[in-house]
Amino acid sequence: MTVRTAQTHTPAISPAPDGPKVALILAAEVIFARDGIEGASLREIAAQAGQRNHHAVQYHFGSRDSLVQAIFDYRMDQMESARGTMLAAANANNRLSDLRTIAEIIFRPQIELIDEFGDHSYAGFLTAYLLRYQTRRFGQFGERVAPNLARTLVLLRACIGTLPEIVAQRRLVTACFMFLNILVIHTRDSAAQGEPFEDAVQDTLGQIVAALAAPTQAT
Structure with a gap:
């Protein structure tokens, strides 16, 4: 994409x-x-x-x-401060085991990554990056993971702890594509999409939580 x-x-x-x-x-x-x-x-x-x-x-x-x-x-380093603040708030409110809260911490900071032309170019870049570099190991997307993101991914893994490693990673990547697609669609002119951007974000986060928590299919 x-x-x-x-x-x-x-x-x-x-x-x-x-x-x-x-x-x-x-x-x-x-x-x-x-x-x-x-x-x-x-x-x-x-x-x-x-x-x-x-x-x-x-x-x-x-x-x-x-x-x-x-x-x-x-870009991961740029999102560290926001994730740290969100993690502290989640901890204060005893929400570190809540899947929706953890999904918010992972994905919402990406909204602020706007390029000089007002676009979410990072969303298009990261989509291509994930297609090229994803691995079978949960949460591994590069040579290093920024500390607050690493902590958040540990919390996410605990929320979906019953899933096999390869399934958990596949679902995480799929969730990333779902959220990045919203950012790509709403690049430049969100009003032209026919719905408020925040409504699209809220709905997509709900889909992500449902997809991450869904039981595996029996073989």
């Missing part, structure tokens, strides 16, 4: 205050979402990030795969 925007060519990313590596990460997220991880041009990413060196991606990250992982890690 890719995110398509109205522009034929993506406008250049404004220089990032944190330097060229962050500028490349943000530009790559948009272009990977638009063109796919394999289809995106590394030269175009460099140009959109304001880099004169056509090989800036290779210089700063070494490879396409390393850049992809850098985007994932950058």
Whole structure:
């Protein structure tokens, strides 16, 4: 799944205050979402990030795969503070074993990840990332997992503890696709979708909880 925007060519990313590596990460997220991880041009990413060196991606990250992982890690780190706050609130309210609460902690912080053009490009990027990098081990999506996300995934695993590992991971990935699809659909103009964005989020979270908690089918 890719995110398509109205522009034929993506406008250049404004220089990032944190330097060229962050500028490349943000530009790559948009272009990977638009063109796919394999289809995106590394030269175009460099140009959109304001880099004169056509090989800036290779210089700063070494490879396409390393850049992809850098985007994932950058965005996961951005969501850590929100997840920490939500975890503390859930703990204070004795909700750490409530599946809906844990699903909210996993998915809601993604809503705030808006790119420079007002789109949820991260949703398109992460969809492609999960299709490419998912494993059979529950909660494993890369080389490392940010601490608050790791804690939340442990709590989620406890909520669905009767499921076999491979089934639990498959359901988690499916749940991710369900939520990311809402973000992709509501990119730019949520009013055009015919329902308030929050209504779509609430309904999708309900579907996710039902899917995660559903009993396995007898063989």
